Amino acid sequence: MSLKQGQKVEIFQCSKDESWEQYMDGFVGLHGIITDPDASINDPDDLVEVSVVGKGTFRLPQDCLRVLED
Numbered sequence: 795m796s797l798k799q800g801q802k803v804e805i806f807q808c809s810k811d812e813s814w815e816q817y818m819d820g821f822v823g824l825h826g827i828i829t830d831p832d833a834s835i836n837d838p839d840d841l842v843e844v845s846v847v848g849k850g851t852f853r854l855p856q857d858c859l860r861v862l863e864d
Contacts, residue, residue, distance in 0.1 A: 797831040797842055802862040805846070811855035813841060818854070821846060825862065 797803075805821045808814060829851060830843035841853040 797828050797856065797859070797861070799828055799831055801828045801831075802826075803828060803844060803859045804862055805844075805854065805858050806860040807858055809855040809858040811841075811857060813853075813855060814858070818852075818858075821849065821852075821854075822858075824849065 802825060804825050805818075805823065808819055808822060824846050826844040826846040828842055829845050832840045832842055841855055842859070843851060844854050844859070845851045
């Protein structure tokens with residue numbers, strides 16, 4: 795999955811990544827916007843910065859994100 799700055803995403807599942815924190819379980823189903831994709835290589839293990847609506851900005855693993863159509 796190639797993520798780009800400004801893309802709208804949904805946090806559609808809990809991540810299996812070790813950086814996933816228990817409080818993030820409450821983010822499942824929320825939407826956000828990619829603010830820093832770290833997309834130089836698009837490594838699925840890289841964390842991406844997402845501005846989560848109503849929650850703030852967080853660095854999240856890519857395996858929990860799904861791109862939403864505009």
